[in-house]
Amino acid sequence: MIYFLLAVGILALFVIVFGVVGYFKSKRDYSDFVEYTLSKLPVKKADILEMKKAKNQYIVSFMEQGKTATKTFSAGEITILYDLKGSAKPYITFKSLKKDVPFPRVRNWSVKQGLYNVEVHVTEEYMLSI
The missing domain is CATH 1.20.5 (Single alpha-helices involved in coiled-coils or other helix-helix interfaces)
Structure with a gap:
C-alpha cells in the first residue's frame, strides 16, 4: 500500500x-x-485632427480611410516622438488588426483586435499647446 x-x-x-x-x-x-x-501587419499613417491630454490618457482624433476615428490611449500604449520641425502637420502611425486572431495551441488565447505600435509624430510646440 x-x-x-x-x-x-x-x-x-x-x-x-x-x-x-x-x-x-x-x-x-x-x-x-x-x-x-x-x-x-502594414504600418498605416493618418493625419491627426485633434489631440487632448487627460491625466494619464491621450485622446487622439484622426482620419482613417475616409472616416474620423477617436481613440483613447493610456500613456503606456502610445509613443510620442518629437521629430517634426516647424509647421509640419502632426500625424500618427499604427498597425491595425481588424479581428481577433486565435492562438492555435491554447483555447481562449488570441491577439485582440485594435491598434498596435502606435506612434504620434508631433512638434514640441504642438504638445505644449494641448
Whole structure:
C-alpha cells in the first residue's frame, strides 16, 4: 500500500511539474505568436485632427480611410516622438488588426483586435499647446 501511495505521489508531482513547464512554454510561444502576427501587419499613417491630454490618457482624433476615428490611449500604449520641425502637420502611425486572431495551441488565447505600435509624430510646440 505504501508503494502505491508513493507511486501516485511521484506521478502527481510529474504531472504538476510538466503542467507548469508546459504553461510557461505556451506563454513564450504565445508571445512569439503575437510578435509574428503584428509583424505581418502594414504600418498605416493618418493625419491627426485633434489631440487632448487627460491625466494619464491621450485622446487622439484622426482620419482613417475616409472616416474620423477617436481613440483613447493610456500613456503606456502610445509613443510620442518629437521629430517634426516647424509647421509640419502632426500625424500618427499604427498597425491595425481588424479581428481577433486565435492562438492555435491554447483555447481562449488570441491577439485582440485594435491598434498596435502606435506612434504620434508631433512638434514640441504642438504638445505644449494641448
